[in-house]
Each structure stands twice: as structure tokens, then as C-alpha cells.
Amino acid sequence: MESTILLIPFILSFFILVMPTGMRYFYTLGVAVFLILVTSVPATEALLHPANAPRSFIAGGSLGSITFTVDSLTAFFILITNFTVLTGLLYSNGYLSSYRTTKTPAQFALHYFSYVWLHISMLCVLMLREGTAFLIAWELMAVSSFMLILFEAEKRTTLKTAVNYLIQMHVGLVLLIIGFLLVEAATGQFGFDGLQSYFAGYANAPLFFLFFAGFAVKAGFIPFHTWLPEAHPAAPSHVSGVMSGVMIKMGIFGVVRVLTFVQYDAYIVGIIIMILATLTGLYGIMMSIVQTDLKKLLAYSTIENVGIIGMGIGLGTIGIGSDNPALTILGFGGGLFHVLNHSLFKSLLFYCAGSVYKATHTRNIDLLGGLIHKMPRTASLFLFGSMAICALPPLNGFISEILIYYGLFAGMQVNSVFQTMSMLLTIMSLALIGGLALFGFSKAFGLAFLGLPRSEIHVDDNAVSHGMLFPKLLIASIILFTGLAPMFLLAPLLGMIGSQFHLDSGQVILPLIHVLSKISLTGVILILVVFAILILRRKVLKPEKVSHGPTWGCGYTAGNARQQYTATSFSANFAELANPVIAKQIEYTDIHEEEILPGGRTFEVKHEDVFNRTLNKITGYSMLVLKKIARLQTGNIQHYIMYAFIFILIIFVLLYLNVL
């Protein structure tokens, strides 16, 4: 009975297409909530009792049946997904309101339909074990998100992005298919269950990295990330939030799921993952700093966070490889906890960026500024999110990062120079990433929201409705809760990891509790001190003592808003340092001496994704080759006959040479 309930939303979703415009949103909401309830209940109990055997729901009828399996790992991701999808949906109503005039109802229907199906497919990806069904769900996820990206398809860039996105997802799918097929060829089982026996019998690393590549395309590890910074800005903001918050995490889920089966050479696998993740994190944040498009900046920071998650996972894998349960639990704990945290603050940030876009119709930081006066609530939430994503105490980002640090330091205390070195390097990179994130987000917030507007942007005051504010506040409160009382969420998570990797998480959790309690205590103290000082300040600083005036221009009185620091100039000195990594291009035409009265000049600094460029080079070249091949359709009938003639001749020759 319970199983068939799972299928009901699938059918219900189709009525979104035929709903009248007034009803549509609420109907969609209803379907989503139904889905969330149906899945969250088993997920919660699975997460709370990780030791239990995974529960299976067999749904379907005479035509064939699907088996949904919910185990603790799945459950964790299900809950994250449900939450973010819900907030996204709540946010979408207000966000899309401005499109009511320009878009047809059909497009809205398609949008909400795809949204629900994105949700469904993600849940299926999590719950399905059988190969074919999993792959179908995996690609449905790509297709539905593809349709969501296409919401603003009238822009050419959106079209290009969408194409790029779908193609890369398809490549990832092919890799996964091959991986599963190899497993099947060896074990006869098509699906995750086959991995168990495969890894028992065959070389582990090659197959794992095949799967890893397949999942990495979704997760956005370099060099597979190139779709991500394009797709997130192109999509509507609630979609970007969901994509960046949970959809790419499906890739992480896949990697972890496969890792649970790996049995040999986990050590080297872990090392490689760690190196890759470190590079991903560094590259992501470096590119993020130099962006001027707010959402693109966030997209690159997503790559950075995927890198951090990857560090945790790599650490955990090293733990498996070196039979060090502490490492395993800390690594995976940190990584997966960061999955949760990132889903929270990244969606929050994307929603805020969406509100900014809706109010100002631009995402270019160089044009923004001073928004904190026009939209204070959004600004504060963005600041909150930035603090969380920079892993600043007392917020949740810090918790996951300190877990990883903790694990890294623990991993250093081993009798292997190589491992110690790599750990230290990772620590260093993590620290550097932290610093860079600080840099990037002080730029993002400081320049977009503070100071004065850098251009004549008209800010639509009532753009941000309460409906758009509520989900953000919800997320923010959870972020704060997670930051101050992490143990509530962390304990089940660690228990889950323990059960997934057949370890006793107890002896790791106990010291952790001590550490985390201390951290929370510090956080509380910090907050108290701040408030104390502020109260004192209020006492001391009587209103009559306060006066207002212009910013001190250091003696220069004619300063105006155009002379403020811009996003480009803020990141200029960093860009100088990091130029080899972030290809800097300046578009400027010099003044020739024959120009007596030089005309207007534009000066533009662009940073191109190196990987993207190489990828485009390769594909462009191969397409050129293919087009060269396709010269046969000359329209000349003699040639048509000639092909057959030559074909037969060749076959005969090969026949004569006994090649065929």
C-alpha cells in the first residue's frame, strides 16, 4: 500500500499541464508537499535507525514493477533534497510573478511540470538500485533541469548553455552506462547490487574512476565542471538554487554510493580524489573571485564547495584504505555535512541573488551598489549566507570545515611521509580556499550591497514579496541552528556513515561532542559579547552625539559614485597574482596617432575558463573534421553510383586479402 502511494504523485504531476493558471502553482505545491511527506517519513526513520536493513518498496502493477530502496545514506540525501526543493518552490511563486506578462501559460505549465519532475527524478535517483531504472531517472533529472534552464529560452546564450548542459550530461550518462555494463558483463547483475561482487573479484580503481568520471560531470569536479558556471546563471534563480543546492549533490551521492562497495586499493583512490578535489576547490574559488556576474560568482563558488566536499570524501576513502575508522568517519562526516550546509547557504545566496536580479534587472556587480538601503532584508540575508559559506564561526559552514581539518590533522599523525605531506598540502589549500572565499564574498557583498549605486539602476522597491522572504528566513534559521547546535544533525549523520562503512562511529563521536560543544560555547559567547558591546555602544552613543555627513574623500570633495571601487578593480591585484590560472583578457583598442580627436573607448576585462576554452577547441575541431567528411551529397548522380561501386570494390579487395 505504502509503495503505491509513492507512485501517486507521478501521476498527479501530469495534471499540472492542464491546471488553470490560478490553480497551477498551488496544485504544484500540493503535489510537491505530498511527495515530500511520502518520502520523508521512511527517510527519517531510516536515518534515525541506520543499523536497520534498508527498506524496499515494490511499486507497480502487471506491466512490471519498480523497487524503491531507502537506506540511511539515501535517507540523508532525500531529506536535503526535499527541503531545498520545498524552499525553491515557495520562493518561485514570488520570483516568477514578474514573468506573468511575458510568458505564456503553456510555458509556466511546462516549467512547473519540469520542476516537479526534477524533484521526482532526484528522489528516484536516490532510491533506485536497479541499473536501467537508475539510469533513466538519472537522465530524466538532466532533461527536466534542461527544460527548467530553458525557461528564458528567448536569450541566445540560454539556448547555447542549455545545449552545452544537456550534451555534457549525456556524456556523463554514457560513462555511467559503460560502467554498469562492465559490472554486468562480469557479474550478471545490472545495477548497484552488482558492484559488491565486482569489486570483490576485479580491479577496483579503474571501474571506480569510470563511475567517478560519470558522476563528476554532474557534481562539477574539474575538468568536468564547464557546464556549471554557464547553466546556473542561465536558469531562473530558484532553479539555480535547487540545481546548485541539491542536484549536483546527486553526483556526490553516486560517488559515495560506489565508494561504499569499494574493497581494494581504496587508499590510492582516496589520494587521487583528494588531489582532484583540492584542485577543484582552488580553481573554483579563484575563478569565482574574478567574476562580475553575481550568479556566475556563486556558481563558481559551488565548484569550490564541491571541492571541499570532495576533500572530505577523499579523506574518508584514505581512511578506508588505511583502516583508520576515525579518518573515514571524520572525512565522510565532514564531506556529507558540508553537502547539507552547502545546500542550505548556497540556495539562500541564489535566492537572494534572484531577488536582486528581480529588483534591479541586472546581475552585474559593477553596476550594482548601495542595495542595502533599498532592500535591507535581502542584503542582511545575503551577508548571513556569505558568512556561512566563508565558514565563519558560529555558522554551519565552519562546523563541516573543522571536521575536515580535524580529520586532516588526524591523518597527518601516521607513519608515512607521503600521506603526511599530502595532508599538510590539503590543509594548506583548505586554508587558502578559506581566505580566498573571504576575499570573494567580501567583494560580492561589499560591492553589490554597500556603498553607492555604480550606475543609474532603478531598484523596484516592492520586488521582494514576503513570499520570497519567508523561505530565506527559514533557511537562515536552520543555518544558525546547525551552526550553534550541530550535534543534533551530526550524530545521525555519523551514525549513518558508521553503518554504511561498517564501522563503530562511537569512539569518534565522543571526543567530537566535546569539541563541538566547545565551539558552540564560543559561538554563544561571541554573540553575547557582540550584543554586550552593542548595548554599551547604544548607552554611550547618545543620539545627540551622532551627526551625519558625506564620506571623507581625503580632501577630494568632487567624488561621485562612479569613482567607487568596482568588482573588477577589487579583484584586480588578485587577478595579477593568479593570472596563469585565470586567463585574463583585456579588450581595448589603442588610440592611433592619426586620431586627432579620439572617439569613445570601451575597456573590458574578461576571464575565460581555461578548461572551457580547450573543450571548445577540441569539439570545434572535430566538428570541422566531420563536416569535411560530409561532402558526399554532391547532388551528382554519378557520384551516388560511384559510392556503391567503390564500396563493393573495397569489400571485394578486402575479401581477396582475407581481411574480412
Place this chain on the structure above:
Amino acid sequence: MNVLLIIIFAITLIYLSMTERFPIYAGLIGFQGALLFVLSFIELHAITPVTLIFVALETLVFKVIIVPFLLFRIISKTGEARVHDKAMPGFYSLLFVTLGLLLSIVVSFSMNTSPANMIYFIVAFFAVYTGLFMIISHKKIFSHLVGFLVIENAVLLLSLAIGSEMPMLINIGILLDIFVSVLILGIFVMRLKQSAHELTMLKDD
């Protein structure tokens, strides 16, 4: 006897590939028809008279009389009596055709068929080769038609080789003549003038 006829058939093929005059094409096609007509009498002694009569008549009437007639008709209508623009000069085409002859000999021998059929195989292969080659090397659709006729004759020739065992194959093979008539019709519809490389509206290269 039949070997002699087949040899002559082969020679006509070589001549076809060399010459550039349409009337000669028409004549040679008719002549080949005649050869096949005689050949069918020699080969098909085993089969039932009715079939024999049918085959023979069909060959005589269609291949020897109607087709050449129509071809001459076309020539007179178009008024162009020779190939103006071949894809390659006669010398090279002769080389290619000779090569084809050698090839077909090689293939036929490697098929180690019965000695009786050997000559048939060689010439049939050769005829197919020549037919295709004519189509490829000529630009006028008239020559294409002739090329197809040559291929069809090759089919008939080959079917004669086993005709005594299964005449049905011959009867069916004769159905190809429908195409011939359709093609000739097509040429008339196309007001006869166009040459193949004017028929290149449909292309994307």
C-alpha cells in the same frame, strides 16, 4: 558456340566504353539484345517450350526492337549525337575497363565455379563493372540509361547461365525491363535535354 557469342558480347562492352557516339550506343544495345536472344535459344533447351517462347519473344521484342528504337528516337529528338563532356577521356576509361576485365577474371576464378559457367561469370561481372563505370564516367543521362541497360543485360546473361535449372529466375529478371521503360519515360518527361550535372538542385555539400 555460346562461348563465341559471349566473347562477342564482351567485345561489344569494350567498344561501348570507348565510343562517344550515341547511335553506336543504341546499336550496340540492340546487338547485345540479339546476342542474348540467340544465347537463350542455345542455353534453354531443357526448359518448357512455353517459358522458352516467352523469354525469347520478350528478349527479341523488347531488347532488340523497342529499346533501340526508343534510343534512336531520343537521339533524333535531342539532336546531339555524341558525348560532349565525359568525366574522363576515352583512353583512361579504356584502361579502367580493361582493369575491370582483369578483376572480373580474378573474381570468377577465385569462385572456382564449374567450367561451363566460368565464361558467364567473367563476362557478367565485366558487364556489371562496365555498366557502373559508364554511369560514373558519363555526365549525360542518356549514357546513364545505357549503363543501366548494360547492367540489365548482365543480369540476363547471368540468369541464362542457370536458366536451364531454374527458368523462373529469368522470368523475374525480365521485370527489370519495367524500370527501363520507366527510365526512358522519365527521359522523355524531362524534355530530353538535361545532362546529369544540371540535375544538382538537391544537394548539401
Place this chain on the structure above:
Amino acid sequence: MNESGYILVGFFVISFLAGIVVGLVHNKPLARILTVAYVVIHIAFSAYGWLHLGETVLDYFTFDPLGVLLLSILSVLTITTVYHGFIYVKDEEPRVYAIYHAVLIALVAAMSGAYLANGMTTVWIFVEATTLAVAALIYHDRTPMALEATWKYVFVCSVGIALAYLGILFLGFTVHDARLLHLSFDNITEIAGMANPLYLKIAFVFVLVGYSTKMGLFPMHTVTVDAHTVSPPPISAFISTTLMNVGFLAIFRIYALFSATSILTFMNHVLILSGILSLLVSAGYMLKAKHNKRMLAYSSLENMGIVAIALGVGGIGYYAAILHIVLHSFTKAGLFYQMGQSYKVMGTYKLDESGNYMARYPAGATALLLGFLCITAIPPSGMFISELYLMKAMVGSGNYLLLAITALLLCFVLYALLTRVLHIVYSRPREKPLHELHKVNPWQSTSQYILFGMVIFICFAQPEPFRQLIESIIQALPK
């Protein structure tokens, strides 16, 4: 001559009469009524075929599973094609109208015959018939371009068919036995064993190349593409689905015949070679196709290439091939109908002039997107299953290089199709003045939705009888 014999003969006689009457009496309503009646009869006929599965009739014909499967696909597509045909030739004068439908009936009859034929020669005869019939339909528009396309089609097809007949003759040489007058399939299987392999190889090459004109496979795929460009959309739907199935059936039959012999690997290699070349060419062309229908034509080439490769790889690849043929028929037919409507809406087949379909005709645009998903084997398309099986077969037989090449080329095909379809659906070219644009009744897209729906259904569930049917088709083939 037993009962089913009467039925069969009756069917052909009816088709003949219907064709004659419709063709000679130039009367629209009559033509319409008769055509509809004929469609019903055809459905009934294929239903009869289901009831007498595996029965051999007048030992020239047989209701074997593959034949009946393709026959019923034909019946389904006949319904839609006739429906869209009515819309397409609505405004023609009675003569053209009548001839169109007469030839259509003839074509359907010829294809049905080809499906059910029990013998190389019989197939060959019907293939010839289909060529003639379809030629007339290609020429329907009477434009110079149509004329050119028709000429090319007929000429190349006749050469191809002649070559195919040569192949049959070589087959005849292997069967020095009057006992097996018509090269019936059930007879040949045992004889093929004792034949000289070289004969068989040469025969196979000739037959493959010859029928590649019909199946739209490399090397003789060229003319079908041209035919697509000019022929009416419903006819294009026929050419690239049921007619290609005829070619596939002919090749598949001879493949099945010889699969018992020593030349199996040879055939596989030739098929794979031809298939890869088809993929290569189609990928290249789709990257620069500027004509919507030609693009679809090349996609047919690509799919036939996949089928050929699937045959060549063998194993579960056989299953994949059959499944792919079935699904491709439905999908491609739907897409061509959709193209016809898009022409009505946008007044052009040129890619760079067409666009903004979503705003002009949402139902059709959605159908187009759906069809795109189906044809590119992206779930929820059933073709995903067939291509999955194909990959499975490749991995199973260790053809990793082949797998890599195929996957790569398919990605390029996907890219090409995706960009073009999105361009049609979303981009905003210079708008034509509204009076040039016809409105299309959204319900006309229903047929497409139904077709795609069937394809999607296969992705989620393959009904057991369907699976068993395909199994029974390929059971004779080596595992």
C-alpha cells in the same frame, strides 16, 4: 489453396481494385471513403496475420513474426499517414487527389507484400513495386525539383535493385536444384550450409548494397535523402519508416539465411562497416543541415546505421536491432508529420527562416521537443532501451573501440539535432507577416503524441507478448 490463401489473395485483389477505382474515378469523396475503407481492411488483414502467426501461405508468402510485426506497424502508420494525407492534399484538384490516394494504396499493398514475402525473389518483386509506387508519390508536387528527385530515386533504385538481383542469382548458383524453385527461406537454411561460402559472401554484398537504397543505409543512402526533401511530409514519413523497414527486412532475411553458415563474421563485419560509415556521414551532415526535413532524413540514416551495427554485433544486439526498427518507425513518422505542420505554420523548411515555433504553435512545439527526446534516445524514450541493449551487446562481445566510436558520433548527432530543434522551437528569426501563416488546429498533433506515447511507454515497460515476439523473431539467429 487454403483459407488463409484466399484471404491473402483477396487482400491483394482488393488493394488492386481499390487502387484502380480510386485512380480512375476522379472523385474526392469516393477516394476518401475507399481509402478509409482500405485502411480498415488493412488493419483487419494484419489482425488476421496475428491470428495465423508462423503460417506459410501458397508457399510464396508467410505470416512469420517479423513480417507480421512490420505489417502491423504499417497498419498503424497507414492510419496516421492517410489522416495527414487528407489534410495535405485537401485543396488539390480531384485528379491529383485521386491519383495520390490510388498510388498510396498501391504502395501500402506493395509494402505489405514485401513484408509477408517468403522468398528472396518474392521480396525482390515487391521491393521493385514499392519503388515504382513511391516514385509517383515523390513526384506529387510536379516541380522541377520533384522531377529531379524522382529521377534520381528511380535511377539509383533501379541500379540497386539490379545489383540485388545479381546477388539473388549468385544465390541461385548455390542452389543447383529445381526442387527449391523460389528461394524460399525455410528451404534455404539447410542448403546454405553446403554452399560455397564465396558465393554467399558475394551474394550478400550485392544484396546489401542493392537494398541499401531502400533501407537508406550507406552507400546508397543518398537518394532517399533527396526524396525526403521534395515528397509530401506524410510520404516522407512512409519513406523513412515503413519503406526503410522493407529494406531492413530484405537484408535481415538474407542475413538470417546465411547466419547458419561460415560467413557470419564476414556479414557482421560488412554490416558494422556500413553502419559506422552511415553514422559518420549522418553526423557530419546533421552538423551542417540547413533544411529541416533533410535533417530528419539524415537522422534516419543515422538510426539505420545503428540498426546495422546492432545486427553486426549480434547477441542481444539482434533484439536491439528489431526494437530499434520498431521504435524508430513510430518516432520518425511522428516527427515528419510534425514537420509538415511546422511547414504550414512557418511557411518554410529552411532552418534559418524557421523559429519561434513554441509561441506560434505550442502543442506542435511540445510534440517536436518530445519527438526530439525520443529520436535521440534520451530517456524517457524507448530508444534508450534499444541503444542500451546495443551497448550491452558491444560490451558483451568486447567491441570497446566500436562502442567508443559509436558513442562519440551519437553525441555529435545529439548536439546537431539539439541545436537545430531548439532553434526551430525557441529562436526568433525575422517574423513573416501574419497573413502568410496558417493556423493549425492543435488536435492535429494528437497523432504525434500517441506515437511518441507508445515509444515512451516502451521505455518503462516492455509487455511480455511483445518481448516474446521479438525473441521468436531472433531465435533462429546464433546466440
Place this chain on the structure above:
Amino acid sequence: MGFLLAIVTALFFPGIILRVKSIASGRKGPGIMQPWKNILVLIRKESVFSTTTSYISRIAPAVYLSTVICALLLLPFPGMPSWLGFDGDFVLFAYLLALGKFLFILGALDTGSSFEGMGANREALYSMLAEPAFFILFGTLALLTGQTSMDQIFGSFQFSGHNSFIIGFIAVYLLVQIAMIENSRMPVDDPKTHLELTMIHEVMILDHSGFDLALIHVGTALKFAMYGLLIANFLIPVDAGQVLMNNEYLTINIGSGIKNYIGKEWMAVIQIGIYFFVQIIFAAMIGVLESFRARKKLVRNPQFIVTLSSIAVVAFILVLLITFKMIG
């Protein structure tokens, strides 16, 4: 304990620097407590806010100060573990300071002045570049001592063997330099410079006045004391007697010398004595440095800061060699 001591130090730390500088430049100079007098004045003064600014620049100084205070709470004092210390507490330490810096930078950007933007930008860049050095240093120490909480690290860090001298020296050197950067003193920044274009810290507080400015000054003073405490932690032996027993090299250690005559109970006193000694030396050294050393070119600064990381790596390699018994 350490907290209180730091507070005490902070009271006269800036004064000492000033005094040393004035003496070095041949002036008499203000009294030790002069900076605090200024602060008190500031607290009483009324303040001007730019119309551009928002509440960010209002709360920034408060947060800045409170992060420093919390960070201080994490620091141990030799022999007596810190109140809040735990495994990996130095991560929290670093990130707390980062939080303060973050809001400080935002406070600067809040004014919309391009000068302050410049300063904020440099501040962000330099502290970002300094992070790795700090973490490598503590990673090294953690590897050497096998501990991850600060009090245990310092507790078990013994001056045993000449290698540990090198490490200790490098560590102290690094800490001094990091302190300089974090407090934006010489050689990366010069508080006494007169051109806003070349300032870092000073330009960021241009628009802060009155109470807020006072908060910032307090914070800076505390920060100095904090780093002093950190350094002192190195140099003060947890238990001088222990030190004396298990190493024969250690003759210069002040603690051990006195240990022979007086009992354990004086230990704390001695330690505190050493602590103040170290602090004063530190402050004086800063003063001397600032008066005799020129600021680096701004373009050179990143290079200089990254050098610290490489020095830290050297220390790490040394520790590697020690821990894996490749050298004594």
C-alpha cells in the same frame, strides 16, 4: 589566566611601542598610557557617520573587538590550559579572526570611498595570503607534538635538541611576522604614513569616529597582546624543572636557572615574569623595527607574505625529518 594577562599587557603594549619609537627618533615621547588616554577621549567624543554607510559599519567594530576577545579566550597560558581550548582550537582561532576581518573589510567598503575600498582590498588579499603560513606552522607543531589543541601543543613542545631550537626560532619568527601583517604594521603597512593611497589599516578606519574608533583601537591593542601571548607560550617552559632534567643543552633558559634555588610554587610567578619579559621585548622590537625599517613597496607585499609560507614549509620538512627519525 592567559586572558587576564593579555588584557593587562594590552593596556601598555601600544604605549611601549610608541615610547620606543620616540626614543629611537630622539624624542622624549608620550607616557606609556597615552594611547589609552586617547581611547578614553574617543569614547567620550561624539561621532560622525557618512550618509552612505549602513548598519554594517555600525556593528563592524563591535564584532571586530568581540572576535578578538573570543580568540583570546582560546589561548592557553603555560601550565594552565585555556578555558575554551579543545582539539583543533587554533582553526577556530584563525577563523574567528577571519570573521572579525570580514566585517572590518565590509565596514570599510560600506563607506563607498574608493580609498577605503583600496585598503579593504589589500587587507583581504594579505590576510588571505597569510592564512596558509599560519596553518602550516600549526600543522607542523601538531605533527611534532602529536597534539592538536593549543595548550597541549605548547605544553608538550620542549626545547629538547638543537632541532627544536631551530623550529622554535622559526615558529617565533613566523608568529612575529604574522602578527605584523595581521595588525598591519611594518613591513607591509605603516600606520604613520601620510598618503592614503599607500595605507592599509589606517585608510579603512577613515570614516570611523568616536566610540567605534575606540573599539577598533582596543581591538588592535588586544590583538597585539594576543600574539604576544602566543609567542610567549613558546618560550615559557611548562615546568622548568622538567625541562632541566631532560635536557642538558638548555642553559640559557631563565626558568631553569632559577629553578635550582626556589620551589615549584614559584613556578607560576616565574612564568608570568617571563611572560611580561617576552611581551615587553616583543613590543620594543616592534617599535625598533618600525623606526629603523622602511615599508615594503605595496607590489612586493604579496611576495613577502608568501615567503612566510615557504619558511613554514621549511620548518615542516625539518619536523618531518625529526618525526621519521631521519635526523637526531
